[in-house]
Amino acid sequence: MRATILRDDLTALAGLAMPLAWLAAHDGWLLPRLVASVGLVLCWQVVFALARGQGLALHGLVSGLLVAILVPPEAPFWQLVIGISFGMVLGEAIFGGRGRNFVQPVVLVLACLAFSFTDQPWRDPPEMPLAAALPALVLLVLSGQARVTVLLGLAAGVAVAALVIDPGLLAPSPVAGALLLALVYLSADPVTSGATDAGRVICGLLTGGLAVLFTTAGGPLGAVVFATLLAQVFAPLFDSMVVAVHVRLMRRRAARLRNG
């Protein structure tokens, strides 16, 4: 076991405690759903850990809990099984595990479910007050698991896009907690949202702007999921652009110093 469990996995789990407690009081199917999705995620991780001779980590627990929190209460389990298997295998396991993936696997799970099955409201988030998600925001930012740069970009992107499109979108809503949870855990994931600070800001801006744009056409959770998916696909490109600009600036500076 690695020494990062205390810093990485336990803080992420602790951030989910409040949302889980809130949902448990309102949603009778939460516990079986939790057991099923966490169990399935861990199953896939054990399969790939055995096949590759790697160790196991606890972050699968966080992914499983997030899926169970963000899907509709009446979600059929067989659909969850297909979605989770798809997202966890194709989004994370085939790349060699967490840290090497380029999209957040939970985002892929939710996107797959929303694309495939139209009989469930996958694009609508569960009701959750903003206060339930605030501890997660604080914990993840303090432990560096939600990048502040991405969150700043997100806030700016959402604000600007909402002011341009429809300022009414910024009004308080009963699902704000679930959306904040999705933004903090999925959009601001340190693995998939860029590797340079400027790249992360751009990634956040794009996610926020697209999320507001997509909200005008469908459920808000679906909007956040698809915006995140698209922005994270572009994140390596942003990084590469930022690095190219940086290299050019440094070359120019070196030339200036040489010619002095």
Add this chain to the structure above:
Amino acid sequence: MKPALKQIADPLVDKNPVAVHILGICSALAVTTSMSTALTMSVALTVVLVLAAGIISAIRAHVPSQIRIIVQLTIIATLVILADQLLQAFAYEMSQRLTVFVSLIATNCIVLGRTEAYAMRNPPLPSMLDGLGNGLGYSLVLMVVAAIRELFGAGSLFGVQVLATQAEGGWFVPLRLMLLAPSAFIIIGLLVWAMRVWRPRLAEPREFALRRPGKEARP
């Protein structure tokens, strides 16, 4: 194995144009939502490829090297237009379902790739066999992908309902993702993965080696 048989059998698995050389992906994801369109496309491409390989190989000694691509494309495009017109004349509905993709065979990398790499250097008969093998390899992948997509996306094969969908009172809920273009990419990707597990020597060497894990970078 006889050389002629080997020429046809090789592109089916070990030198498959789609799954090993990753060519012809565009049409592979466009026409594979149902098996009937995939079959029509496969037949059209195979016929065009065989004929183009034969014709180009027959005139290969007379084609100036500087303009050989133009000459090849002219011949391929002529055959493609012929195939398209034949489809429109005798199978109008199918040609409407295939939209532009039959005419886009002209830009299919498999056709130009085989004529440029093989037919320009070999006699007509082996060239046509090579074309046939590659056409069949393309068809094989297309049919596999189309079978998966149509079965899980609509519950049918060749338009015949195999799984009773929920809309018609059955139990099967179609996976709508299967009818969207990304699913073809995913299925082809999984196919490539499976083939490289089955035949490990198809896998390319690593472009760079990962560092040996030493001490943890973080405290």
